[in-house]
Amino acid sequence: MKKVTVQLFIILIICSVLTAIISIPDVHAWSWDSYEGTTTWDVVVTVDEKECEGGVRSERNTLTITHKKSTAQLTDMGHGPVTGTFFSNILTIPGRTIRDGSGTSVLGGASVTFTPDCLSFYTKYPWRYKDSRLDCSGTTMYQGKRKDAKECPDAFVVESHSPEPLPLPQVMRTAAEIKNLPATEQKAEYEKILDKNPRDFQANYALAHILKDEKDYPGYVQRIDKALENKNYAEKLRKARQDEVKKRLGLTIDPTTVTVPIIFAAKGDLDKIVQPMIYDFNVLKTPDTRSLYQKWTEYLSNKLREPVTN
């Protein structure tokens, strides 16, 4: 009898512990599609009208967003109020056509990316304006900073434990969006992309140049090497560089090792040397000589050290 009582007691304790574990609240990352309420934002609107006989102008506005979980209503920012749909931290606003002065504007759809700290957002969308005289296009960029608070509403959402929490989709920004972010944020975004695809040419190449600006030259070299492993993009980069040089120097014929002896001599230099060094880095030779030439062009066209001074 006594033995049965002890066993029952142990079972009761185990059950209590398990119940307690199951009921422990879990902390999930914030996302706007779960929020209901109002937020206010300080927004810098930059309109690029260069192709429409205008320039680039910026103005500051206050924006109020009324959140109803996945639905969000934005106050008038020049073309009337709009409604969008949140999925995680991305607000999608559909494109529309509006009356605009004496003509009409077709506004492209916008994906507004909100940062996980709930303090800023960014978007850029294209538009096309048409009237009896003009038919041109441009872009509008929104950069918002939170005005009403310095943290996410209810900083952490406490939810009851679910056995298999669904992973949130990773937020990926487009290259154009990333370019407009501060360098530190750009780095984080590119690293996020490279976590998914370490051979992503654009992320490696862009990150290389950020590292160069930070004078992290070994980091720059490593990223350039990685970028150039992607042959398709490396070839596109080579063609683009050739086109740029031809245009800038006004060349009508492609220079080749046959027509320009100095190129032949440079090729000879690279082919002969066993361990080509540049800026103290050993540019390792590989069977792919094209890659070696391209690395050399890339490194030489970027100043990685200051010239020696007396």
Place this chain on the structure above:
Amino acid sequence: MKTKILIILGILLFTLLIACKTQTPTEPTCNTKDCFITKANNCENVNIDVTEDFGTVNYASKDCVFTKTLISTNGTEETKKLLESKTLSCKYEQSKFDQRWVNSIIFGIEYCEGELKDRIVDMLAFL
């Protein structure tokens, strides 16, 4: 007799002047790259014209600054125009002259500046 002495003295003076001029040139000249490298390494003022496979080049060094000038080269008219008469310069410290500047087109030029360097980098895109 006096005239003879004067003539002899004149000849001696003339010979002495020639000898002095030969022994202390204002700009030492070299006929080989090795000679140029030695003098440049000591930061002596020196220059030399060399016919390379790709054209004629003037290598000069003065006050620890090396200058390479492409005097003439072969190629299409438009590339000749882009490259000829262009220079690149590289500062260095005494005893630290980089021999690659006279032995190759590209090695070592990362530390140099000038239009010739820029054009060489441009041409590398076509390798």
